[in-house]
Amino acid sequence: MHKQEPFRNKNNVKAVTEKIKRLYPGGSRKLMEVCGTHTMAIARYGLRDLMPDGLKLISGPGCPVCVTPVSIINAAMAISEIPGNVIVTFGDMLRVPGSEKTLEVCKAEGADVRVLYSVFDMLEMAKKEKDKNFIFISVGFETTTPGIALSVLEAGNRELSNIFYLVANRLVIPAMDALCGSGETEIDGFICPGHVSVVIGYGAYRVIADKYGLPCVVAGFEPVDILLAISELVERVSNKTAGVANAYGRVVTEKGNVNAMEAMNRVFKPVTAEWRGIGSIPGSGLVLRKKFIRFDALKKFQIELSSVPDPPGCRCPEVLKGIMAPTECGLFGKRCRPESPVGPCMVSSEGSCAAYYKYGVDDG
Ligand code: SF4
Numbered sequence: 001m002h003k004q005e006p007f008r009n010k011n012n013v014k015a016v017t018e019k020i021k022r023l024y025p026g027g028s029r030k031l032m033e034v035c036g037t038h039t040m041a042i043a044r045y046g047l048r049d050l051m052p053d054g055l056k057l058i059s060g061p062g063c064p065v066c067v068t069p070v071s072i073i074n075a076a077m078a079i080s081e082i083p084g085n086v087i088v089t090f091g092d093m094l095r096v097p098g099s100e101k102t103l104e105v106c107k108a109e110g111a112d113v114r115v116l117y118s119v120f121d122m123l124e125m126a127k128k129e130k131d132k133n134f135i136f137i138s139v140g141f142e143t144t145t146p147g148i149a150l151s152v153l154e155a156g157n158r159e160l161s162n163i164f165y166l167v168a169n170r171l172v173i174p175a176m177d178a179l180c181g182s183g184e185t186e187i188d189g190f191i192c193p194g195h196v197s198v199v200i201g202y203g204a205y206r207v208i209a210d211k212y213g214l215p216c217v218v219a220g221f222e223p224v225d226i227l228l229a230i231s232e233l234v235e236r237v238s239n240k241t242a243g244v245a246n247a248y249g250r251v252v253t254e255k256g257n258v259n260a261m262e263a264m265n266r267v268f269k270p271v272t273a274e275w276r277g278i279g280s281i282p283g284s285g286l287v288l289r290k291k292f293i294r295f296d297a298l299k300k301f302q303i304e305l306s307s308v309p310d311p312p313g314c315r316c317p318e319v320l321k322g323i324m325a326p327t328e329c330g331l332f333g334k335r336c337r338p339e340s341p342v343g344p345c346m347v348s349s350e351g352s353c354a355a356y357y358k359y360g361v362d363d364g
């Protein structure tokens with residue numbers, strides 16, 4: 001039997017769904033997931049349809065591509081226009097609309113823009129093509145950031161002077177804190193991200209659970225994983241107990257990956273940063289520490305980031321805060337579709353609007 005089989009098994013889905021219905025205390029409640037893969041999995045497996053009346057699953061700012069400010073995309077495009085520069089990035093970033101165009105269009109117009117699967121590939125490129133500058137658009141949460149940090153350390157060890165990072169990495173806990181603190185979004189509990197938690201450990205959510213009296217439960221990515229987390233959350237909501245729990249015990253530990261956190265903290269330091277749709281959040285972004293500042297693309301190419309409004313009619317800010325379902329946006333499925341996205345939530349493979357569109361979710 002495949003080791004994931006019990007977590008996909010229909011009988012197990014049914015049993016946990018029945019348990020959720022039995023435990024549900026009634027009334028109107030909202031559980032928020034803050035992970036793009038959860039957004040996709042919930043839509044793909046139709047888990048919303050299995051919930052008891054009144055229990056809503058809402059999506060938060062779970063996709064690193066969606067929360068990257070337009071100013072970063074604009075900066076990447078400006079840097080790509082400088083002769084000898086090569087922009088390297090993960091695939092989804094190519095199609096995110098900047099103020100005037102996308103990196104995909106820049107590439108079609110002749111800019112050297114390359115897609116990577118591992119940031120370490122950039123180190124090899126930089127070694128082979130010494131006459132070019134390689135600029136990595138560094139986005140992601142705690143899942144991807146430690147790997148990027150290791151690449152910075154390695155670039156330093158190899159004394160590569162033609163590598164730069166356009167840093168827009170973000171931290172999950174400060175964003176959850178800001179969402180709860182704003183009072184704009186009604187949240188009764190968090191389905192916490194599986195991969196991020198592998199790195200930060202499930203203990204990291206205690207600050208949120210204690211500060212706001214909200215239960216936080218880490219979930220894996222199979223349907224039964226997610227349902228088990230929901231069941232744990234519903235039980236805690238029903239018993240009025242907050243706290244943290246781990247429903248992804250086969251992968252996540254309380255302390256997480258201490259080495260990965262150390263690498264991240266060695267290279268980056270937290271600062272106040274802008275999240276697309278949410279605004280400025282203290283301690284939620286990362287910048288290179290002084291020792292590694294020579295790798296900073298903004299400094300190297302003297303680019304100032306300036307705040308840019310969202311496209312007219314796009315409701316990504318409300319979608320990212322869980323205030324509005326994607327289907328409530330007037331552009332959803334009309335002017336905004338995966339092949340012609342208006343906002344970032346329709347671009348990324350983990351974006352809420354893309355998930356709702358792909359799986360035909362109607363939760364407005
Ligand atoms: S990297 Fe993993 S944990 Fe983070 S948002 Fe994506 S799927 Fe979720």
Ligand code: SF4
Binds near residue numbers: 336
């Ligand atoms: S449907 Fe498109 S325009 Fe509307 S919120 Fe989503 S991404 Fe933005």
